[in-house]
Amino acid sequence: MPGATFAACDVLFANRIPALDDDEIKGRFVLVLEPPRAGARDGMNVVAVGITSRRPTDGTGVRLPDATKYPETKTGLDRPSWAVPSWLLTVPVCVVDRKAGYAKTSHVVAVQSKAVELGAEIKSVTCGDADCASCSHDRGG
């Protein structure tokens, strides 16, 4: 979605998101923690965490509202869903398929504080195109 703007709390569906525990890359939901940095050009990245429909066994997941439990929710999630603080990602705009909805500030705050507590390392997502202007921001281009 080139040219789109995103904000903290947005729930996005993005392509090419690597799994937390293995190398499986596929389209997944992510929760935006930080919008693009001020001064970023069009190839802006957001800081986000992965969202899973399987409750994390280590108890660190932050449950997000979903339509099965809260039909009025604006998250766009239709299955039980958890944001995973240790699954910290920079997501370039080129892999974002769509904005699904948005969560609450309290969810983002809970995820951020757990990510800090866990010392989560941030992983860079790329679209795989070596010439991509969006992804090149992570490579210092």
Ligand SMILES: [Zn+2]
């Ligand atoms: Zn790219």
